[in-house]
Amino acid sequence: MDLEQSLQISFAGMAAQGTRLRVVSENLANADSTAQTPGGEPYRRKVVTFKSVLDKSIGAMSVKVDRIAPGSGEFERRYDPSHPAADAEGYVLMPNVNPIAELLDMREAQHSYQANLDAIDAAKQMISRTINLLS
């Protein structure tokens, strides 16, 4: 039935946005994770990309997480000679996580998640109205 398909597609959308939120919080949590060894690489931010896939069981384009790729961007150099990861000149590489960009990404994921929830609400209303035809 079409309306149940619609629910399944929305659930897939919510799952994908949920993964995106998870990665964003991973980035935020690791905003200060430096390397342990001198001159090592710190945490590199991750980016989620989506792709639409044909779900053959429901015959519609569903969505799933394509891949979680490392994000580009320069590491910031901070002067801290006493840090275990400091290089010969006393600089430590900091993760390329920009908290403001992450927060924006989080807000966008939240909006999309909400939109999927609203679509589920509409489909549920339509289903219950159809069932009410019996009464």
Added chain:
Amino acid sequence: MDLSQIPLFDAISKRLSWLGERQSVLAQNIANADTPGYVAMDVKEPNFAGLVAGAGTHLPLLRTDPADIVPVGHFEQVAQPVTESAPNGNAVQLEDQMMKISNNASDHALTTSLYKKQLALVKMALGQSPTG
């Protein structure tokens, strides 16, 4: 009694299945609101007025054998016109899609209550109490 022989009932049930299919296409658009290169789709609206007015003037294909293929009610999908797209090529406007979904839901409410009214009318003509 086969209710689908009555033109209005036939039109109503076709419209309900069209609304259902449209709902799933709109849900698909929303699920893909962040997919690069995805363009929002919509379902083409059949001529429902013609379905009611023109009923009885054309003869449907007759099934002479149970093995005959029954045409399934699938509706044509069309891409929505692109008004603006994100740098990654995604052209889904969430606001647009939400508006369409709420329109779709209220159309569905209208159609189901129309069905109820029409059924009550038929029951009344049969001499039964319309509520029973």
